[in-house]
Structure formats: structure tokens, C-alpha cells
Amino acid sequence: xxxxxxxxxxxxxxxxxxxxxxxxxxxxxxxxxxxxxxxxxxxxxxxxxxxxxxxxxxxxxxxxxxxxxxxxxxxxxxxxxxxxxxxxxxxxxxxxxxxxxxxxxxxxxxxxxxxxxxxxxxxxxxxxxxxxxxxxxxxxxxxxxxxxxxxxxxxxxxxxxxxxxxxxxxxxxxxxxxxxxxxxxxxxxxxxxxxxxxxxxxxxxxxxxxxxxxxxxxxxxxxxxxxxxxxxxxxxxxxxxxxxxxxxxxxxxxxxxxxxxxx
Numbered sequence: 001x002x003x004x005x006x007x008x009x010x011x012x013x014x015x016x017x018x019x020x021x022x023x024x025x026x027x028x029x030x031x032x033x034x035x036x037x038x039x040x041x042x043x044x045x046x047x048x049x050x051x052x053x054x055x056x057x058x059x060x061x062x063x064x065x066x067x068x069x070x071x072x073x074x075x076x077x078x079x080x081x082x083x084x085x086x087x088x089x090x091x092x093x094x095x096x097x098x099x100x101x102x103x104x105x106x107x108x109x110x111x112x113x114x115x116x117x118x119x120x121x122x123x124x125x126x127x128x129x130x131x132x133x134x135x136x137x138x139x140x141x142x143x144x145x146x147x148x149x150x151x152x153x154x155x156x157x158x159x160x161x162x163x164x165x166x167x168x169x170x171x172x173x174x175x176x177x178x179x180x181x182x183x184x185x186x187x188x189x190x191x192x193x194x195x196x197x198x199x200x201x202x203x204x205x206x207x208x209x210x211x212x213x214x215x216x217x218x219x220x221x222x223x224x225x226x227x228x229x230x231x232x233x234x235x236x237x238x239x240x241x242x243x244x245x246x247x248x249x250x251x252x253x254x255x256x257x258x259x260x261x262x263x
Contacts, residue, residue, distance in 0.1 A: 005030065006033040007030045007033075007034065008246050011027075014026065015037070017053050017205075018200065018205065020087075020206060021086050024065075024086075024087035024089060025088060025089035025228075028093045029091075031065065031093065032066055032089065032093075032146060037140040037142075041236075042246070043072055044235075045233040045235045045236070045248075046072060046139065046141075046170065046233070046248055047075055048235065049231055050072075050168075050170055050248075051075075051076060053168065056077045056137040057077060057136050058079055058081070058082075058136050059081045059083070060073075060081075060082050060083075060131070060135045060137070060139070060162060061073055061081065061138075061141075062139070063085055063126055063146070063226055064084060064091070065094065065141075066093045066097060067083055068141055069139045069140065070094060072084045072130070073108045073139065074117045074119065077117050078117065079117065081117055081120070082122060082131075083121050083122065083137075091122075092161055095119075099119075108188050126143075126147075126158065127154050127157075127158060129161070131162040132162065133161060133163060133167075134162065135162050135163050135164065136163075136164055136168070137168050138162070138163060138169045139171060141173045141195065145208050145211075149209075149216060150209040152220040156220055156223075156224035157224050160225050165254065165256075167252070168224070168249040168250050169221075170248055170249065171248070172233065172246055172248050173212075173217070173238075173246070173248070174211070174263070175245050176213070187210055188210065191208045191211075194207055195208075212245070217249065218249075221251045224251075227252045228249065228250070229252070230249060231247060231248045232247055233248055
């Protein structure tokens, strides 16, 4: 897709007619050569922003795929980084890639030896995470289109449950494309095509670009017990109205239990 190393249209069609798990198992060997991988510019911007909030000991990459976010956590976390994903194929590619290139981005952290962060890869469902409250920071990149709006309360409750008090859940959230942009119509068309596909074909393949909106996300994070802050990522500049083109959402689990209503 868009490169000789990427999947063919036929391969994409087969993947799109599979379940989410099996589709990504099929796509895994070529995933990093598709536009679906989070760009390095976003990964680097989030890493820079989170570095100022650290240091962190233990990190979680939620829906880690082939490990783009694990590279960020390897730089941020002094002790361990854990990636969790439903696709065994994506995990295998990520594990192999980061093991083979373990020295590519390593650097000293507070005097520790480069590469000291332990990497773990866990096959699991983000809606039923197999961890206790052991993480200082959790990140996620490009995965939220796989969750329907009604699943967000359960998803955010799971993340809340695996963070230590004071732990942070961070992810980038680009501003939506304006209606005059071709990207707006491309996303609208893609979502419409996926809804038609899921209406006539089983198993469903949940992948929608448009429902994950800042207002809804902030509301559901707060309902889950998080304190929510927004940070502009200045690398991407402002929109014509002056608002950021891309923000980092940081949801912090309070040190004391929340007494919010409506939970």
C-alpha cells in the first residue's frame, strides 16, 4: 500500500474481510510499510513532552501493534516497558524488530546503561487487561478507532486500574480535519464503507476514524476517575483559528480516590 514493500490491494481486501485480530495477524509483516503506522514525528513529539513529566519506571503501550510506542517507552522508562495487543502476529513482528534494532535509539538515562529497560510483549485484550496497578505511565498510538464509543468507559476503566496512583495515561489527538479538507471526506467515506461492510459481513472489523472526539474522550476519562490535562504539541503548529493541530491528552490517576458522580 503506497510502497512496494506494503500490502497489495488483494491482501488488504482479505484482511478487511477478517476479524480485527486475524486481519492484523495477516497485515503484521507489512504493517510498518503502510500509512497506518504512527509517524515518527508524532512519536518524537510525545516522547519530548512526556520526558518533561518523568522520570518513569514502568510503562505500558496499550494496543502496541509492532511496537512504535514501545520505542518511546524504552526511552522514557528506567526499568520496564510492556506492550499489550490482541494480535499475536503484530507482537511477534514488534518483538523481533526491537530486538534486532535494540541499539538504534538507546541512550543513557540518569546514568543508567543504555538499553537497560526490559521489554515485555503480552497478548491480551485492552478491555480486560491482565495486570494489576503497576504502571507509572501508559501510552497508546492510533488504536482508538478500534473501539466503539460505548466501549470507551470500559477501556478507560481498565487503564485506570493498571496505573499506580499518580500514574499518567497519554496519547496524541490530532484536531479533526475541516469539511473543506480532502482528508475529512476521505475519513467520512472510509467510515461509511466500514459500516456497510460490518452490516453485511461477519465477523465485524471495527475501525472508524471519526467517532473519537475530544469532548467525548475527556468526558469519559473524567467519568473513569482521571484528572485530564491537554498539552499542545508545538511541532505541528496552529490551525487557522489558532487552536493546536495536535494535542497530547494526559489523564492522571489521582493519588486519592475520586468522588466524581455518575460513575
